[in-house]
Amino acid sequence: MTSYNIPEDVIKGVAEHIHSRTTRDYKIPTVGTPTNLETPQIFEIMPFGQIDAEPGRFYAMDGSRNSHTFYNGITLAFYQAGYVCFHEGRQVRLNDNDDPVTLGKIFSGTKMLVLSDQDLIAIYEELLSLPPVVALLKLFDDTPDNIFPYSRDVLIRSVATLLGFCQEILEWACLYDIALAGSLKPGDIILRDGSLRSLHIKQRYLIRLGYLLHTKKVHVVGVTKQTPIKTELAYTYTKIDNYLQSKLKPQFKFKATDPKSQKLCCYFEVRDDVLEAAYSGEGSSMFAKKDVQGGRGFGLFFTARLDYVEKLQNYDWLACDLNIYDCIPGIANKDAARDAQTIATIMHRLTATTQEHYILGYPYPLVEAHNLVSLTHTFKDEAIARVKNALYESQHMDHTDIENLFLDIHSRF
Secondary structure, eight states: OOOOOOOHHHHHHHHHHHHHHHTOOOOOOSSOBTTBTTSOEEEEOOOGGGGGGOOSEEEEEEEEEEEEEOTTSOEEEEEEEEEEEEETTEEOOOSSOOOSSOOSEEEEOSOOEESSHHHHHHHHHHHHHSHHHHHHHHHHTSOHHHHSSSOHHHHTTSHHHHHHHHHHHHHHHHHHHHHTOTTOOTTOEEEEESOSBOSSSOHHHHHHHHHHHHHTTOEEEEEESSOHHHHHTHHHHHHHHHIIIIIIGGGOOOSOOSGGGOOEEEEEEOOHHHHHHHTOSTTHHHHHOSSSSSSSBSEEEEEEEOSOOTTOOTTSEEEEEEEHHHHOTTGGGTOOOOOHHHHHHHHHHHGGGSOOGGGTTSOHHHHHHHHHHOOOTTHHHHHHHHHHHHHHHHTOSOHHHHHHHTOOGGGGO
């Protein structure tokens, strides 16, 4: 067993910091009021028998990236993004392929080999030429130099930075591609893995996408399972969980008669002080700001528990970033009144996607979107195998030379 020589005081320091962050009491009451969405809003989960009777469609989008550099300087780099659609519990085909398994829509570049900065520039330029990205830039109606906060020269300083940028831009392009879909109807919900904020697109452009979806009466929700918001609210979550399970559930008037189906869900808007603590640091306040000016995107952070399973720790509470135009229709005119009914409807409808037995509490369309585009740890092996096969087929190189191209020195020691 490998032993890592990490000083004990470093380990204890980490433990103490985690403890201090997860035991903060923000004095959020367990009993909420309908007029204050920053307090718990509790409701009964959608009956299991009705989850596939939902008339609206659920779209889900995600992206992925991966790269590997070999000892000879060759780097293989790739990114992609795509989306899936579910209607009445079944996945809808979005592509023209005959593949019986892959029903979603995927976008990616064609440039993969990196030997110099010129190759990184080529990857950047190709991203801007992809049809969904061209359409998105047309919506923004400006040049990349104005839309993106970082210049091309900054983005190509490393493969990782460039791939992160390409993946995110392509994800937003997927969202716009969904918005243009002829099958999209009022009431449909689009799920994004992550938030409705971006470090790579200036807010004044991104809000055009949020407002467009709002005018179409299509709801977009960013769902995050890993976020500092959950760290800040850990103590609050425990209080609410105990109240729901031990006190409220025994006296709640459930519509469901089967005790196994009697589940309480909960959500509340994340307060400013929690957001400031979660996203502290220079520039981070822009990420947390509840406005369409001076921030990063068009979201309004809520936190929610959309399926109650005792002792389930992996997918219990989530951060849900709702379209701020849906939640605060008068935001452009500085009217901060919340549309409580719309917010409640969105949360209730989301529970139609969170009751799959294999991943309770997390929207299953997002799981399928992740499976569609994920470039896992096997990326390197698959990429190498296919490039080698192409080289063998062309018969331009000797067998030994081909094998030596992709020799991984570090794996030998």
